[in-house]
Amino acid sequence: MCGIAGVHSERASPDRPTLHAMNECLAHRGPDEDGTYINGPVGLAHKRLSIIGLNTGRQPIFNEDETVCVIFNGEIYNYPQLRDQLVTSGHTFETETDTEVLVHLYEEYGPSFVSHLEGMFAFALWDAASGRLLLARDPMGIKPLLLADDGDSIAFASELPAVLESDVDHGGIDQTAMGQYFSLGYIPAPRTAFENIRKLEPGEQVIISDGEIKRTQFYTPTIEHRDIDFRTAVDELRTRVETAVEKRLMSDVPVGAFLSGGIDSSIVVGTMANQMDDPVKTFTVGFDEALFDESWAAQEVADYHDTDHTEFTVGPDDIRAAIPDVLDRLGEPFADQSLVPTYIVSRETSRNVKVALSGDGADELFAGYSRYRGEYYSKYYRRIPPAVRGSIIEPAVDRLGVSREDERGERIRKVKKFLRGGEPRLSHRHFEWSRIADDETLAGATRLTATSDGHASVQEAHDDAAKYLPVNRQDDLSRIQAVDTRFGLPNQILHKTDQASMYNSLEVRVPFLDTDVVEYALSLPTNYKITAREQKRVLKKAFDDVLPTAILERGKQGFDMPIGEWFKNELEDEFRATVSTLDSDFVDTAAVLRHLDAHKRGTAEHSKHLWSVYVFARWHNRMRDRGVI
Numbered sequence: 093m094c095g096i097a098g099v100h101s102e103r104a105s106p107d108r109p110t111l112h113a114m115n116e117c118l119a120h121r122g123p124d125e126d127g128t129y130i131n132g133p134v135g136l137a138h139k140r141l142s143i144i145g146l147n148t149g150r151q152p153i154f155n156e157d158e159t160v161c162v163i164f165n166g167e168i169y170n171y172p173q174l175r176d177q178l179v180t181s182g183h184t185f186e187t188e189t190d191t192e193v194l195v196h197l198y199e200e201y202g203p204s205f206v207s208h209l210e211g212m213f214a215f216a217l218w219d220a221a222s223g224r225l226l227l228a229r230d231p232m233g234i235k236p237l238l239l240a241d242d243g244d245s246i247a248f249a250s251e252l253p254a255v256l257e258s259d260v261d262h263g264g265i266d267q268t269a270m271g272q273y274f275s276l277g278y279i280p281a282p283r284t285a286f287e288n289i290r291k292l293e294p295g296e297q298v299i300i301s302d303g304e305i306k307r308t309q310f311y312t313p314t315i316e317h318r319d320i321d322f323r324t325a326v327d328e329l330r331t332r333v334e335t336a337v338e339k340r341l342m343s344d345v346p347v348g349a350f351l352s353g354g355i356d357s358s359i360v361v362g363t364m365a366n367q368m369d370d371p372v373k374t375f376t377v378g379f380d381e382a383l384f385d386e387s388w389a390a391q392e393v394a395d396y397h398d399t400d401h402t403e404f405t406v407g408p409d410d411i412r413a414a415i416p417d418v419l420d421r422l423g424e425p426f427a428d429q430s431l432v433p434t435y436i437v438s439r440e441t442s443r444n445v446k447v448a449l450s451g452d453g454a455d456e457l458f459a460g461y462s463r464y465r466g467e468y469y470s471k472y473y474r475r476i477p478p479a480v481r482g483s484i485i486e487p488a489v490d491r492l493g494v495s496r497e498d499e500r501g502e503r504i505r506k507v508k509k510f511l512r513g514g515e516p517r518l519s520h521r522h523f524e525w526s527r528i529a530d531d532e533t534l535a536g537a538t539r540l541t542a543t544s545d546g547h548a549s550v551q552e553a554h555d556d557a558a559k560y561l562p563v564n565r566q567d568d569l570s571r572i573q574a575v576d577t578r579f580g581l582p583n584q585i586l587h588k589t590d591q592a593s594m595y596n597s598l599e600v601r602v603p604f605l606d607t608d609v610v611e612y613a614l615s616l617p618t619n620y621k622i623t624a625r626e627q628k629r630v631l632k633k634a635f636d637d638v639l640p641t642a643i644l645e646r647g648k649q650g651f652d653m654p655i656g657e658w659f660k661n662e663l664e665d666e667f668r669a670t671v672s673t674l675d676s677d678f679v680d681t682a683a684v685l686r687h688l689d690a691h692k693r694g695t696a697e698h699s700k701h702l703w704s705v706y707v708f709a710r711w712h713n714r715m716r717d718r719g720v721i
Contacts, residue, residue: 094151094165095121095139095594096237097249098216099258100225100300106135110258114247115139117254119163121594125150129161133216134225138163141597143447145188146344152218154475155195156184159221163197164191165250166213166235167601169339174208198226206297210339210607214250215291231311232453232605233281233294233582235428236590240289246300251261252423253254255289256720263287265721268545269424270708271680274538275546277528277704280553280583283426285711294582302447313578313607318615322630325620329612330634336606337363340449348373348445350437350600351401353389353643355460355628356451360603362638364449365397373445374399377437379653380407389643396640404440406433411653415710421595425711427528427704428584434592442598452585453604456576457613457623458631459569460577463525467569468622470521518568519551520581522575525551528700536683537705553579561614571620577610656699659706660692668704674709675716 095118099106111128115137119621122139127150129136138151144167152161168174171190174197179185183196197205198217203226212234217226227248229237238259240247246652247258256262269283281291292298295311318325337360341347349361351374364372374394378387387403394401411432418435436675441448455461476485528548534542557574559568565574593600603609613621621628632644659667667688674681684705691698715721 094141094163095119095254096137096163096214096216097247097254098134098136098163099245099247099260100134101245103244105132106130108135109575111135111137113257114249114254117249117257120597121250123597125290127151127163129163131161131218132223136161136163136216136218141446141599143167143599144190144342144344148187149189151191151411153187153189153195155199160195160217160219162191162194162215162217164194164213164215165237166211166215166230167340167342167599168193168209168211168213169342170208170210193522203297204310212601212605216248217246220335220553223226223301226293226335227298227300228310229292229294229296230608231295232577232586232602232610233604234590234605236587237292238289239292240286240297241305242288246305250594252284252286252289254422256423260288262289262720267540269676271502271538271540271542271545272542272549273425273427273708274534275523275527276549276584276677276706277589277700278422278584279426280549280579284358294578301563310609313574313611313614313625315560315562315565315574315611315615317562317564318612322620322633325616325630326634329609329616329630331622332606332609333359333634334363334367335602336368336603336609337449340601340603340604341367343386343447345447346373346445347447347449348375348441349449350374350441350451351376351390351399352395352451353386353391353393354451355632355639356454356604358393358451358639358643359454359631359635360449360451361393361399361506362397362635363603365399366595366638372399374396375437375441375444375448376401376402376403377433377440378403378405379433380405392642394607397638398420401441402444404437406436406653408658410436411655412663414665418592418595419707419710420714422591422707422711425704425708426587426591427700427707428588429653429655429700429703431588431592434588435595437595438596438598438600442593442596446597447599448593449601449603450589451604452580452589452600452602453577453610454628455633456573456581457604457610458628459573460628461576461619464569464572465624465627466525467521467572468624474516482583506569518549518571519554521568522554522572523547523550525572526580528704529698533687533696534700537680537687537701538678539680540678550579565615567618570614573621574614576612581605600666655703656691656697659688659699659702664688664692669704670706670709670713673713676708676712679705679708 097114118139122141124142125140127138151163154161164208168190171193174193206228213230214235214237240255242261245260247255247260249255266287269279273279297308298311299306351357351583363417380387418432553575687698690696
C-alpha cells in the first residue's frame, strides 16, 4: 500500500520541489521508501509501504528498456499468475513485486491491460515513447485517486492535500459538492470540495495524450440471471468468499483482522482461522457507553476461534485527543462519525501488523443495514392513506423526545427514520434513508440547495444501476443494494477505511469486495438475503459453522460513536468554540447553535448534523488560515 502523486504539464517540465512537497503530504501512506521521476512533461512521486517484495519494490518501476514506468498503490492478487504468463511471453522481471506486472502487461495489451487486474489499486503509468499517461482506479473504488485540471496543467494524487500542493489552480469551493456534503455527510465522486479537482470513479481509467483527456469506464458489474436453489447459492457463495479471503492472505509481512463482533468481520476471522496455521491476530474497539459497545461480541468470536485478540476502549478524552490527528488531515469535509474510532483501532492495530482484513461491503451486498429492513416494511406503511400518515402518525411521532442516551431514545430515533419510507418514489426513499439532516434543519443551517443536490446524486446513481441490473433484479431492494455498493460504499465506507488506516500506515483488505463475490451477491434473489424475520440470510447460512450462536442470532449494530451525547457534555465547549469562529457564506452559525440547544434539551436528535457542521468548520477554518480559500 502506498501513496502516489504527479504532475503533467505541456508548458514546462515539472519541478522536483513541487513533487517533493506533494510526496511529503503522503508520507503516512508509505513510510518505508520514496521515489521521484521526471521525464518531459511528466513528474511522478511515490511513497511506499512495503508489503510484497520488501527489498526490491522501490518505485517508479520500469519495463526492460525504461520506456514505460509506473507508480502504484494497492495489491494485485492475481499477480503470480499474470507474472508466469508474462515470463512465458518473454518478459524479464527485476523485482518480486506485483507492481512490475503492470508495465509488462501494458506492453502486451496497451491501455486495456487494466481489465486483467484483480485487486485494489490506483496507479499512474507513463509511456514515454507515445507520450501517454494513464491513470486508473480499481473496480470497487477501494483505493482513491484524484485529478486536478485547470486547463493548463494536471496534477493527481492519492489524497487531496497532495493535489493542493501542486501549482494547479483548484478553482474555488464547489457549491454543489458542499450541498451534497451537508445532506449525505460526504462528497460523492466525481466531485470534490473544489471545482477543478475531481475523484476518479470506481472502475475508471483516464488517458492523457496529445493535450486531451479521455475518460473510460473499464468496469461495471456483470450481473447474471441466476435461477438456482438456496442450497446451491449457499455453497457457491461460501466457495467464493473463502477464495477471496485466501487471496488476501498473500503478504511478506504479518496479517491480522479488524473484529467488531458483527456477522461480517466474524466470518472473515473464522475463514482466516480455518486457513492459517497460527492464531489470527484480531483487533477491536469498544466504548464505555453500552449502547455503542460491541467489544463483548468481538471477545465471543475471539474465544470461539482462539485468536490473538487485542481490545481498545475509547472514551471522550480519546476522541478529543484523536480529533486533530484525523480531522486536520482531511482535504475535504467528511462527516462519517466512525472515522475517528476507526482511526484509533487502525493506529493500535498498526503497532502489531502492517495488513488487516475487514468485513466492509457485506452489509451492502447481503442487506445488513437497518434501512433495508425499513425498505422491506415500508411498502406496508405506504398503504396507509397519506392524509392519515401526514396528519396523525407523523405529528404524533415528531412530538416524542429523541436521544441516544438509552434504548428508548434509540428506538424513537429509528421509528422517526422509518417514517421517511413514506416517499412513493424509490430514489426519494433511498435518499431519505441515507440523509443526515431533514429539510427544515438544512434550510435553517445552510445557505445551500443541499436537499436537491444530495437527492440528485442519489438519483443519478439509481439511473446508472438500472443500466447493468438485469430485469429480474430491478426490484426496489435490489436497486438500493446495487446503488449502495457502487455509490455509498466507495464514497463513504471505503473512503473512511482508507483514510483511517493509511494515516497509520496500515493496509486494509476487503475480501467481500472481490468482484467475483460482488457480482455473485448482486445476482442472487432478494429473498435469499432478507425476509420478514432475517437479514443476510444466505451469508449467515453459508458460514453458520464459523459463527458462535450468540453472534449468529444478534441483530445489526452499526460501528458508531456517541458524539451526540458528548456534544451535550464533554465536547460542548469544543463545538461552540469551533463553530463560532466559522466565517462561511454556506453556514448560518447562529442557527446551528440553536440546533445544538434543541439537541441538548432532547427536543431534536441532531448528532450527525452537528458533527457535519463541526467537521466543516474545522476544515474551513484550516483552509482559510492556510490561504487555500
